Amino acid sequence: MERATDLQRAQEALAAGQHKSALREGWRAVGVGLRQRDSATINATLEIALMVAAASEGKVHGDAEMLAIYCRNCLDSTGRVIESQSILDRLSFRRKSSRRQCPDCAEEIAAEARLCRFCGYRFDSV
Numbered sequence: 427m428e429r430a431t432d433l434q435r436a437q438e439a440l441a442a443g444q445h446k447s448a449l450r451e452g453w454r455a456v457g458v459g460l461r462q463r464d465s466a467t468i469n470a471t472l473e474i475a476l477m478v479a480a481a482s483e484g485k486v487h488g489d490a491e492m493l494a495i496y497c498r499n500c501l502d503s504t505g506r507v508i509e510s511q512s513i514l515d516r517l518s519f520r521r522k523s524s525r526r527q528c529p530d531c532a533e534e535i536a537a538e539a540r541l542c543r544f545c546g547y548r549f550d551s552v
């Protein structure tokens with residue numbers, strides 16, 4: 427079983443304190459989880475990523491958080507695997523709230539906003 431192997435390797439590496447290998451195997455496991463639309467594997471990988479993030483610093487910590495975000499963004503609010511998403515969407519922190527710049531005062535405001543909260547500039551209806 428491909429998926430058991432990747433996930434097990436990640437869990438074993440985590441148990442052995444080998445955080446980098448745990449993340450490397452974790453990325454493989456989540457990839458397989460996505461292909462097989464297996465939310466259990468993705469959730470298990472998320473747990474590994476969170477444990478590595480809690481136990482590490484620096485670059486490894488950053489990588490672990492990236493994997494955790496990726497895993498979270500692979501699942502919808504009911505825990506089902508989201509299929510139609512780009513890698514960029516999966517890696518983004520704010521999935522929906524995109525920003526744009528006010529043409530008048532150049533502050534960043536919500537893309538849906540019709541009134542700039544900084545200078546009061548009004549956008550034409552979007």
Ligand SMILES: [Zn+2]
Pocket residue numbers: 528529530531532533542543544545546547
């Ligand atoms: Zn403005």
